[in-house]
Amino acid sequence: MLQYIGKRLLSGFLTIWFIATATFIGMHSVPGDPLINDKAVTPEIRKNLEQRYGLDKPVLEQYLIYMRNMAQGDFGISFTQQNRAVNDIIREHFPVSAILGVLAIIFAAAGGIVWGALTATYRDRLPDIIIMFLVVLCISVPSFVFAALGQLSILRLNEWLGISLLPVAGWGTVAHMLVPSMVLGLGTMAFLTRLMRSSMLEVTASDYVRTAHAKGLSPLRIFFRHQLRNAILPVITVLGPAIAGITTGGFVVELVFAIPGLGRYFVQAVQQLDYTVIMGTTVFYGAFLVLMVIVVDIVYGFVDPRIRVEKTH
Amino acid sequence: MRPAASPLNTDDFLPLEQSAAAERISRPSLSYWQDAWRRLRMNPRAITSLYIVMAMILFTLLGPYIWQVDPATQVLDEISRPPTLGRETLLVEDFKRWDGVQVEIAAPTQRASEQLDAPTSLAFVGIQSTDAVRISWQPVAGATGYAVYRHELKPSGVNDLGLPLGEVEGAGRVSYEDRLGLENRRYYYSVVALSGREEADRFATIEIDLPASITLSEAAYRGLINADVDPATLVGTRIRLDAHPLGTDYLGRDILARIIQGARTSLFIGITAPFLYVLFGMVYGGVAGYLGGRTDNLMMRFADFVIALPFLLFMILFKISFGIGPGESGIMPMLIAMILLSWPGTARLVRGQVLQIREEPYIQAARLMGAETRYLIFRHMMPNVMGVLLVSLTFAVPSAIFTEAFLSFIGMGVVPPTPSWGSMCNDGIRTMLSSPHELIAPAAFISVTVLAFNLLGDGLRDALDARMRSK
Numbered sequence: 001m002l003q004y005i006g007k008r009l010l011s012g013f014l015t016i017w018f019i020a021t022a023t024f025i026g027m028h029s030v031p032g033d034p035l036i037n038d039k040a041v042t043p044e045i046r047k048n049l050e051q052r053y054g055l056d057k058p059v060l061e062q063y064l065i066y067m068r069n070m071a072q073g074d075f076g077i078s079f080t081q082q083n084r085a086v087n088d089i090i091r092e093h094f095p096v097s098a099i100l101g102v103l104a105i106i107f108a109a110a111g112g113i114v115w116g117a118l119t120a121t122y123r124d125r126l127p128d129i130i131i132m133f134l135v136v137l138c139i140s141v142p143s144f145v146f147a148a149l150g151q152l153s154i155l156r157l158n159e160w161l162g163i164s165l166l167p168v169a170g171w172g173t174v175a176h177m178l179v180p181s182m183v184l185g186l187g188t189m190a191f192l193t194r195l196m197r198s199s200m201l202e203v204t205a206s207d208y209v210r211t212a213h214a215k216g217l218s219p220l221r222i223f224f225r226h227q228l229r230n231a232i233l234p235v236i237t238v239l240g241p242a243i244a245g246i247t248t249g250g251f252v253v254e255l256v257f258a259i260p261g262l263g264r265y266f267v268q269a270v271q272q273l274d275y276t277v278i279m280g281t282t283v284f285y286g287a288f289l290v291l292m293v294i295v296v297d298i299v300y301g302f303v304d305p306r307i308r309v310e311k312t313h
Numbered sequence: 314m315r316p317a318a319s320p321l322n323t324d325d326f327l328p329l330e331q332s333a334a335a336e337r338i339s340r341p342s343l344s345y346w347q348d349a350w351r352r353l354r355m356n357p358r359a360i361t362s363l364y365i366v367m368a369m370i371l372f373t374l375l376g377p378y379i380w381q382v383d384p385a386t387q388v389l390d391e392i393s394r395p396p397t398l399g400r401e402t403l404l405v406e407d408f409k410r411w412d413g414v415q416v417e418i419a420a421p422t423q424r425a426s427e428q429l430d431a432p433t434s435l436a437f438v439g440i441q442s443t444d445a446v447r448i449s450w451q452p453v454a455g456a457t458g459y460a461v462y463r464h465e466l467k468p469s470g471v472n473d474l475g476l477p478l479g480e481v482e483g484a485g486r487v488s489y490e491d492r493l494g495l496e497n498r499r500y501y502y503s504v505v506a507l508s509g510r511e512e513a514d515r516f517a518t519i520e521i522d523l524p525a526s527i528t529l530s531e532a533a534y535r536g537l538i539n540a541d542v543d544p545a546t547l548v549g550t551r552i553r554l555d556a557h558p559l560g561t562d563y564l565g566r567d568i569l570a571r572i573i574q575g576a577r578t579s580l581f582i583g584i585t586a587p588f589l590y591v592l593f594g595m596v597y598g599g600v601a602g603y604l605g606g607r608t609d610n611l612m613m614r615f616a617d618f619v620i621a622l623p624f625l626l627f628m629i630l631f632k633i634s635f636g637i638g639p640g641e642s643g644i645m646p647m648l649i650a651m652i653l654l655s656w657p658g659t660a661r662l663v664r665g666q667v668l669q670i671r672e673e674p675y676i677q678a679a680r681l682m683g684a685e686t687r688y689l690i691f692r693h694m695m696p697n698v699m700g701v702l703l704v705s706l707t708f709a710v711p712s713a714i715f716t717e718a719f720l721s722f723i724g725m726g727v728v729p730p731t732p733s734w735g736s737m738c739n740d741g742i743r744t745m746l747s748s749p750h751e752l753i754a755p756a757a758f759i760s761v762t763v764l765a766f767n768l769l770g771d772g773l774r775d776a777l778d779a780r781m782r783s784k
Contacts, residue, residue: 285626
């Protein structure tokens with residue numbers, strides 16, 4: 001097991017290096033540089049600034065310096081927000097995105113498992129038909145429409161109640177997080193519901209469930225011990241990529257609900273070509289995603305003994 | 314006991330004559346694709362979706378010829394209008410200078426401190442329209458001027474007269490002309506006499522349901538009136554404005570025309586990008602799977618790296634780094650970025666399929682019989698992979714449409730004024746509360762298209778691949 005984790009971590013580091021290099025190349029191929037925006041008025045000032053930020057060095061040397069600093073966990077200083085370290089920007093704004101993402105994932109996974117199990121149990125009957133219709137609807141409507149509708153319904157609810165029950169936008173308290181995280185998780189929940197439903201149906205048709213019925217176990221026990229536990233496995237496998245999708249897909253929700261997450265900074269940084277912030281956020285996100293996938297795989301190993309055996313041998 | 318006489322005799326046990334008829338296949342044999350088509354046709358949901366998809370494509374291709382409205386034309390007095398099939402509107406003369414009403418009155422005899430009366434006989438002058446409203450009244454004894462107010466509700470008292478439009482100086486000037494942002498609705502005009510800077514406590518109010526109107530020259534410019542007819546005879550008649558079946562947007566552009574134009578962006582990206590990256594992924598994965606060994610390992614390692622890139626961040630970065638020149642729409646950079654980032658999924662899928670098929674007995678049999686590599690690939694491998702590929706292509710379309718919409722929504726997609734469904738949603742969300750149709754129309758088009766592709770994908774998967782058949 002340890003050897004497996006080590007191997008995964010090593011390939012994770014390689015992946016992060018690849019992400020960093022690809023970002024560096026992509027970023028430097030954008031025409032212009034961070035200094036053309038407003039600061040470099042005269043050639044002398046420009047020269048000084050270039051020297052200060054190290055932009056006068058050859059690109060390869062810049063790359064090597066950057067990689068060395070990054071390996072030590074230093075993402076540098078932002079170009080556009082003077083004297084603000086990229087590490088500080090991430091430290092301040094990533095937790096917001098992360099909380100939003102974690103809540104959304106919890107909402108999506110819980111909803112997906114419950115609805116999926118329910119639809120499989122009531123297969124081809126009314127609850128199944130209604131829920132699957134809603135699921136297809138959720139998959140087909142873009143997230144920003146849900147965000148807009150979510151905001152609209154908060155507004156109407158507050159109007160109807162006559163009090164400000166939930167804030168329409170902003171960040172800070174639990175009330176702020178509720179609707180945005182639900183909106184963010186909705187698409188994933190729909191996807192997980194479909195997955196859970198088909199996996200549950202497969203399990204229901206399996207021999208060991210029939211055996212359990214034949215032994216005379218109570219249906220409730222069969223449902224929880226035999227069906228649910230096995231049917232959840234595929235859901236766990238896709239949780240890694242789902243976390244990736246949710247955390248990076250958060251910008252729209254952050255934009256609509258005016259949440260100060262990291263996504264907004266990234267968009268801003270790309271527009272202003274703020275090299276260090278672009279590098280910092282992309283590499284950080286990339287590392288986070290790689291880590292999530294590894295964690296989910298390891299957790300999967302614990303949940304499903306068959307996989308653990310397969311991987312160590 | 315003897316058995317009863319058997320109905321059988323020895324003739325029954327003679328071998329039958331061999332006949333070719335028994336060997337003949339009585340039903341026509343179905344190829345893989347014929348069988349898939351037969352299954353698909355039995356699935357009403359998938360067939361409906363197929364029709365919707367075809368209708369969308371036809372709508373995109375033929376739309377501009379059927380609905381010949383320029384998506385870039387702005388009509389400034391038709392901003393954010395809800396859907397209409399052509400409102401009727403009053404044709405009025407072009408604006409002419411109005412000198413107002415001036416009456417000769419004697420010098421004030423009353424003291425300024427005394428209470429001034431409300432103006433009497435408040436009345437409208439000429440044709441009232443959204444172009445101009447003209448009112449006049451009888452002079453008030455002792456007044457040095459008048460203040461004119463406009464309200465959208467009935468005034469409840471002297472402190473609730475609404476918007477102060479202006480003041481007229483001089484007791485004899487008893488008229489006012491209002492041209493301030495008039496709309497097709499009910500207004501209450503109130504006039505209060507002034508004494509110096511002091512307003513009287515009494516006021517007169519007059520109400521009007523202002524008809525929507527259009528001036529002759531504007532109507533002629535927009536081609537709404539027949540050039541042969543003498544325009545003067547038309548004044549005061551009602552004419553029909555252009556229809557906007559889906560309303561107009563915040564800049565007064567026709568939404569249906571923009572949706573048709575936007576479909577060319579959204580569906581072009583949504584269909585072309587998946588097609589190209591599935592093609593590339595197929596070749597890449599096919600080569601890796603077929604060659605196997607170290608090459609395969611290396612190639613798939615690279616694909617794993619590309620998959621690990623945070624998709625949306627890199628979409629934005631790559632799209633920007635390809636640059637957008639002046640006058641370009643930004644569609645091509647998005648297309649290229651999408652292809653560069655999305656191919657590994659298909660490559661993995663195809664590689665897996667090829668590895669699996671390579672070991673199938675029929676491939677070995679073909680090889681034993683001396684089949685060449687090219688024959689193996691084109692005759693045996695490709696057709697077997699095709700079904701899976703077609704399904705993944707159908708599912709790739711919705712995600713590409715979403716990606717385009719998403720990028721355009723955050724302002725990183727197509728460049729204005731090129732419309733796309735996503736950028737239209739972005740525009741619509743700002744006016745969501747006052748005119749929801751601007752968001753609903755493009756969002757509905759995205760949703761219906763994506764829904765149709767999703768259901769079609771489900772149907773194709775059931776029809777094409779027995780192993781992937783959903784339960």
